[in-house]
Amino acid sequence: MSLNNRYDFVLVFDVRDGNPNGDPDAGNLPRLDAESGHGLVTDVSLKRKVRNFVGLVKGETPPFDIYVKEKAVLNQTHEKAYVAVGAEEELKGDKKRKGSGDTVDKARQWMCANFFDVRTFGAVMSTGVNCGQVRGPVQLTFARSVDPVIAQEHSITRMAVATEAEAEKQQGDNRTMGRKHTVPYGVYVAHGFVSSFLAKQTGFSEFDLDLLWQALEHMFEHDRSAARGEMATRGLYVFKHDSELGNAHAHALFDRIKVARKAEVDVARSFADYEVAIDEANLPSGVTLIKRV
Amino acid sequence: MEVAGDFACFTRPEMKVERVSYDVMTPSAARSVFEAILWKPAIRWEVKRIEVLKPIRWISVRRNEVASKASVRNAQTAMSAGKGNLALYVEEDRQQRAGLFLRDVAYRIHAELVPVGDDARSNPAKYREMFQRRAEKGQCVNQPYLGCREFAARFRLVDQPGDEAPAIDETRDLGWMLFDMDFTAVNDPKPQFFRADMQHGVIDLTKAQVMG
Numbered sequence: 127m128s129l130n131n132r133y134d135f136v137l138v139f140d141v142r143d144g145n146p147n148g149d150p151d152a153g154n155l156p157r158l159d160a161e162s163g164h165g166l167v168t169d170v171s172l173k174r175k176v177r178n179f180v181g182l183v184k185g186e187t188p189p190f191d192i193y194v195k196e197k198a199v200l201n202q203t204h205e206k207a208y209v210a211v212g213a214e215e216e217l218k219g220d221k222k223r224k225g226s227g228d229t230v231d232k233a234r235q236w237m238c239a240n241f242f243d244v245r246t247f248g249a250v251m252s253t254g255v256n257c258g259q260v261r262g263p264v265q266l267t268f269a270r271s272v273d274p275v276i277a278q279e280h281s282i283t284r285m286a287v288a289t290e291a292e293a294e295k296q297q298g299d300n301r302t303m304g305r306k307h308t309v310p311y312g313v314y315v316a317h318g319f320v321s322s323f324l325a326k327q328t329g330f331s332e333f334d335l336d337l338l339w340q341a342l343e344h345m346f347e348h349d350r351s352a353a354r355g356e357m358a359t360r361g362l363y364v365f366k367h368d369s370e371l372g373n374a375h376a377h378a379l380f381d382r383i384k385v386a387r388k389a390e391v392d393v394a395r396s397f398a399d400y401e402v403a404i405d406e407a408n409l410p411s412g413v414t415l416i417k418r419v
Numbered sequence: 420m421e422v423a424g425d426f427a428c429f430t431r432p433e434m435k436v437e438r439v440s441y442d443v444m445t446p447s448a449a450r451s452v453f454e455a456i457l458w459k460p461a462i463r464w465e466v467k468r469i470e471v472l473k474p475i476r477w478i479s480v481r482r483n484e485v486a487s488k489a490s491v492r493n494a495q496t497a498m499s500a501g502k503g504n505l506a507l508y509v510e511e512d513r514q515q516r517a518g519l520f521l522r523d524v525a526y527r528i529h530a531e532l533v534p535v536g537d538d539a540r541s542n543p544a545k546y547r548e549m550f551q552r553r554a555e556k557g558q559c560v561n562q563p564y565l566g567c568r569e570f571a572a573r574f575r576l577v578d579q580p581g582d583e584a585p586a587i588d589e590t591r592d593l594g595w596m597l598f599d600m601d602f603t604a605v606n607d608p609k610p611q612f613f614r615a616d617m618q619h620g621v622i623d624l625t626k627a628q629v630m631g
Contacts (some may be wrong), residue, residue, distance in 0.1 A: 134562075150515045151481035159478070161522075168482055169569040194485060194507050233494040244489075251489040265562055267571050268426065319571060321561035375557025377573040 127332045129263070132372040133320040136363045136383045137172075137269070137342055140313045140397050144355015147171045148307070155307050156277045163274030165312050169266040172316060175345040177243050180337060182348055188240040190337075193249060234260055238328045245328045246338060263325035264338065269316035272385050273394065275309045282306055308355055311395045317380055322370045339364070339418050360397050361385075362418035363404070373412035382406070382415075420554065421583075422452055422572045423525035426478065427565030428518060432597060432610060438518040440566065442475050442591075443617065446624055447599040448566050449528040452574065455563040457550040461536025470586040471620045472525035481517040524565060527577060527586070551576065586620025593617055598629050 139146075147167040148154035157166040177192050184190035230251065238245045238260060248262030282304050287293050293300050320335065339362065346357040365379045382405040391399040406415060422444075429441040429448050446466040453464040485507055532547055534540045553559065554576035563572045577583055593615035600608040613627040 132559075149481065150483065151479065151517060157480075161476075161478075166480075168480070170482055170484070193489065237489065237494055249489050251494075261561075261568075263561075265564070265568050265571060267569055270425070317571060319562035321559075323560045369558070371553060371556075371558035371560065373556065373558070375573070375575070376562060376571075378557065 129320070129322040129325040129330065129332060129335060130370060132322055132367040132370060133335075134365045134367075134372075134376040134379055135318045135320070135342075136361065136380055137316045137318060137359065138313065138361035138363075138383075138385055138402065139269070139316075139346065139357060139359045140311070141309055141354070142311050142356040142396070143308050144357060145307050145309065145353050146312070146314065146357060148353070153307075155279075156275065156309050158275070158277065159270070163276075165271035165275035165309060165314060167269040167314055167316070169268055169316075172266055172269065172345075173243075173247055175349050176246075176338065176341040179341040179345040179348055180242050183337075183340075184242070190242045191240055193237070193241040193244050235329075242334065242337070245330045245334060248328070260328055261324055262328060263321045263323075263330045265319040265321070267317045269314040271312045271314045272400070273312070273387055275312040278308050278310060280306050280308065306353065311399075313360070313385060313394075313397065313400050315383075315385055317376075319376060343419055358397075359419055361402055364416040364418055366414045366416055368412035368414075374410035378410075379413065382409075420452065420530075421472070421525065421527050421575045421577050422563065422565065423472075423574075424565045424570050424572045425523060426570045427521040427524045427567075428570060429521075429566040437516050438520075440477075440519060440521050441596055442521075442593050443471050443596075443615070443622065444469055444524075444526050444528070444565070445597050445599075446613075447597055449526070449530065450599065452528065452563040452572060453530050453550075455561050456553050456559045456574075457546070458560075459536070459539070459546070461534060461539035462546050463533045463535050464530045465533050466528060466530045467624055468529040469622045469624065470527040470529075471589070471617065471622075472527060472584065472586055473523055474587055474589075476522050477519055478522040479517055479519050481515055484514050484516050485512045486514045487512055520570070521565075527580070527583065529580075588619055589617065590619055591617045593622075598624075598627070601631065 145154070145156050146165070147157050149157040157168070158164070159166055177194060180190060181192040181195070186192055234251055237249065237251070244260055246262050246264050248260040250259045284302055284304060285300065287296070287300050287302055292302070342362050343359050346359060349357070363383050367373045384403040386401055386403070387394050388399055388401050394400060404415070409415060427440065427444070428438055429443070429445045430438045431441055446469065449466045449469060450464045458464070487507060489507070532543065532550065534543045534546065539546055554574070563574055564570055565572050595612045596615040598611040598613040601611055602608045609631060611629050611631050613629045615622055615627070
């Protein structure tokens with residue numbers, strides 16, 4: 127079942143005493159907008175978590191396999207049976223493309239049918255032919271914190287060393303120091319778009335869409351680590367358009383969701399210090415707001 | 420049309436491993452904004468003028484990316500064999516790439532709808548109005564973006580260009596910039612360049628000399 131609606135969505139998440147997204151340029155400090163002090167989380171960081179969640183829930187089997195994998199999740203080279211459901215028919219009823227694109231086209235459709243992330247976010251297939259890419263229907267932006275965040279640096283110690291050489295250098299003391307960086311608290315907002323036209327090209331279905339919403343709701347709960355601290359999805363507001371083209375400007379819809387620190391709070395340290403104001407009055411006709419979280 | 424966004428990256432083709440953006444939007448990126456709202460094989464968009472509405476400012480962002488692309492050959496082998504290992508392991512295939520992006524940008528872009536198909540030639544008003552309707556309502560086929568998909572664009576149709584805020588007062592020779600890709604040979608598109616001359620924030624493309 128293919129999509130027949132355009133969707134625009136707002137994802138609100140928070141972090142407490144953790145590093146939501148390290149900056150490799152700045153010694154893994156939380157990403158910051160140097161000019162305004164707002165925290166940033168890249169689109170690719172969020173997509174990684176969606177991939178991990180879907181991989182976890184669906185066991186990385188077709189048609190929900192994950193193409194771009196993290197080695198830590200799966201280390202063994204496994205040979206899986208790629209029994210693509212429905213892929214055979216798609217291969218037969220294939221429209222011919224100009225030039226050498228024909229076989230590429232088949233391979234592309236097959237990849238879409240088997241891999242959730244190719245279907246959702248797209249992928250570049252190396253072909254030498256310019257059209258050998260999949261543009262996914264789901265487009266995400268950088269997430270940005272509502273208020274400027276500060277990055278704290280913590281020095282930590284460990285009571286063991288990795289190598290004997292290190293132990294000798296310290297004359298058997300065997301203690302080293304490390305560093306970790308956290309954001310004490312931050313609420314971040316990301317925007318996203320789902321195009322039904324591109325969904326039709328990749329076969330991204332209503333079921334896939336629901337899986338995407340689930341992933342956005344729960345992805346942080348399966349991404350616990352020492353670095354992340356406590357992260358959670360605090361809001362997922364989906365604007366569903368009646369028509370495929372859409373019924374309103376995306377930015378006008380996004381402006382209806384306002385996340386702000388409560389006036390009496392000087393230093394925010396929990397989500398209760400924030401207020402989400404949703405302007406549901408006179409939604410443009412043909413647009414429904416679905417509050418997933 | 421007016422387009423704006425927090426970030427933008429109109430990547431210079433000569434510096435795309437570590438992406439560096441051009442100073443301003445390229446005509447090719449502007450064309451794709453129009454195409455995201457309306458495009459049919461019967462029409463073509465010709466970008467005429469790009470006005471820069473905000474000062475040119477930069478931000479550097481480094482991200483983890485993968486080094487390889489999906490291989491069509493491997494996919495085909497797996498298709499016929501019914502099994503195979505297609506996954507891309509990011510830990511083994513990681514590259515950190517910095518990008519020098521533009522921040523807080525806004526442009527006013529002017530383009531002309533050129534009919535190429537028979538239907539469009541006999542009835543160009545139909546397409547013009549279709550575009551106008553969509554752009555006014557905020558409809559689009561996919562959300563337009565500023566160079567890369569993660570930098571989504573806010574867009575607005577400008578009805579009365581006379582009433583709008585002027586472009587920034589900056590005159591600069593921006594050097595050679597990508598004009599567009601020439602897709603006449605579908606399998607081997609060729610880039611075209613032009614000498615971008617910004618006069619008081621305005622790049623007039625009708626005067627630009629395009630070189631293949």
